[in-house]
Amino acid sequence: xxxxxxxxxxxxxxxxxxxxxQVHEVILGSREVEKACTASDTCHLTLEGKGLPCTISGVxxxxxxxxxxxxxxxxxxxxxxxxxxxxxxxxxxVVVSPVNPLARKEAFLFTPPPEGSAAQLIQKLxxxxxxxxxxxxxxxxxxxxxxxxxxxxxxxxxxxxxAKELVKGLVSSIPGxxxxxxxxxxxxxxxxxxxxxxxxxxxxxxxxxxxxxFS
Amino acid sequence: xxxxxxxxxxxxxxxxxxxxxQVHEVILGSREVEKACTASDTCHLTLEGKGLPCTISGVxxxxxxxxxxxxxxxxxxxxxxxxxxxxxxxxxxVVVSPVNPLARKEAFLFTPPPEGSAAQLIQKLxxxxxxxxxxxxxxxxxxxxxxxxxxxxxxxxxxxxxAKELVKGLVSSIPGxxxxxxxxxxxxxxxxxxxxxxxxxxxxxxxxxxxxxFS
Numbered sequence: 001x002x003x004x005x006x007x008x009x010x011x012x013x014x015x016x017x018x019x020x021x022q023v024h025e026v027i028l029g030s031r032e033v034e035k036a037c038t039a040s041d042t043c044h045l046t047l048e049g050k051g052l053p054c055t056i057s058g059v060x061x062x063x064x065x066x067x068x069x070x071x072x073x074x075x076x077x078x079x080x081x082x083x084x085x086x087x088x089x090x091x092x093x094v095v096v097s098p099v100n101p102l103a104r105k106e107a108f109l110f111t112p113p114p115e116g117s118a119a120q121l122i123q124k125l126x127x128x129x130x131x132x133x134x135x136x137x138x139x140x141x142x143x144x145x146x147x148x149x150x151x152x153x154x155x156x157x158x159x160x161x162x163a164k165e166l167v168k169g170l171v172s173s174i175p176g177x178x179x180x181x182x183x184x185x186x187x188x189x190x191x192x193x194x195x196x197x198x199x200x201x202x203x204x205x206x207x208x209x210x211x212x213x214f215s
Numbered sequence: 216x217x218x219x220x221x222x223x224x225x226x227x228x229x230x231x232x233x234x235x236x237q238v239h240e241v242i243l244g245s246r247e248v249e250k251a252c253t254a255s256d257t258c259h260l261t262l263e264g265k266g267l268p269c270t271i272s273g274v275x276x277x278x279x280x281x282x283x284x285x286x287x288x289x290x291x292x293x294x295x296x297x298x299x300x301x302x303x304x305x306x307x308x309v310v311v312s313p314v315n316p317l318a319r320k321e322a323f324l325f326t327p328p329p330e331g332s333a334a335q336l337i338q339k340l341x342x343x344x345x346x347x348x349x350x351x352x353x354x355x356x357x358x359x360x361x362x363x364x365x366x367x368x369x370x371x372x373x374x375x376x377x378a379k380e381l382v383k384g385l386v387s388s389i390p391g392x393x394x395x396x397x398x399x400x401x402x403x404x405x406x407x408x409x410x411x412x413x414x415x416x417x418x419x420x421x422x423x424x425x426x427x428x429f430s
Contacts, residue, residue, distance in 0.1 A: 215428065
């Protein structure tokens with residue numbers, strides 16, 4: 001599967017690339033091609049240094065969209081509108097949103113847009129795309145810590161059954177991750193809201209990179 | 216600890232009573248004393264049949280409030296306002312809300328009141344009470360299945376530090392449960408929203424009584 005990561009030089013994007021590129025071809029995008037190439041080089045060094053496979057290439061965000069079968073939007077919520085306005089060709093694509101709108105006030109709080117969730121806003125901005133929610137509740141540090149235990153449940157929401165199956169397949173292809181069909185895209189607020197909760201739990205327990213498992 | 220359960224004859228309340236009464240004195244309340252006595256008798260039979268301790272007494276909801284140090288509101292969201300209006304003496308008490316406002320539409324959705332969560336509504340209705348969120352994400356069937364594995368993380372929110380410590384102590388005294396301080400009461404929406412998500416995951420995966428663990 002050719003997986004494009006828009007915002008691949010961010011903390012989450014780079015962590016995702018490290019794990020996904022061991023299994024799939026990853027096209028890592030950034031606003032600046034040079035940054036994408038540097039991130040790609042770092043990933044190659046890290047993975048090849050461990051004797052692990054790596055098939056990342058660093059490109060601009062638009063090329064990551066154009067070449068990918070599945071596009072992951074690894075961008076902070078506040079950059080969603082601007083980034084999507086700068087890209088073309090997302091209509092018809094399978095678009096994965098791991099985006100969580102949150103703010104730090106007296107604690108980390110879920111601060112969704114009027115659409116209900118980041119995923120629903122993205123679907124509104126990209127009416128032709130097949131938007132799925134996935135990977136929302138895995139911390140950047142957890143993606144990156146290749147030598148630490150990695151065992152997470154991943155809730156997947158979406159309104160297009162074939163796209164959801166594809167995304168569930170992507171999730172289950174990554175060692176340590178188990179996909180759970182959580183229903184239509186309207187369930188995304190409940191998935192995204194877990195992330196600020198995990199940040200609070202980490203903070204008040206002095207834990208790092210807290211994740212969630214369903215059983 | 217004397218634990219009062221308001222709505223103790225409901226599915227969740229009876230399940231809670233079965234596990235909590237092995238460790239603490241449980242005062243199981245209902246609108247009708249007879250129903251409370253029947254539920255109490257059933258719990259005694261179940262637990263004593265297994266050679267387990269049981270210290271439940273069945274009373275009316277008001278007596279459960281009056282005699283308890285900690286009051287658990289094991290009532291559906293739509294009965295919160297009516298039930299609280301019918302009770303006195305909750306001011307100053309530690310009140311635990313396991314209540315989750317949800318509705319079944321195209322999927323199970325989180326449907327909070329304008330206050331943000333059931334717990335925040337309860338705090339508004341009971342300004343003198345020390346309201347904490349806890350036990351929100353454990354299914355009735357899981358509470359009741361005494362012979363099945365029982366291992367859950369329990370997010371605890373609250374604005375009164377001493378009350379929160381008491382509730383965390385109550386949680387950790389129940390075998391299989393691990394409390395996690397999730398911060399102030401304002402975090403409750405993120406805890407309550409997990410329950411409709413778990414119901415969706417159970418439905419779409421054909422699982423039963425799905426729970427969560429943080430790690």
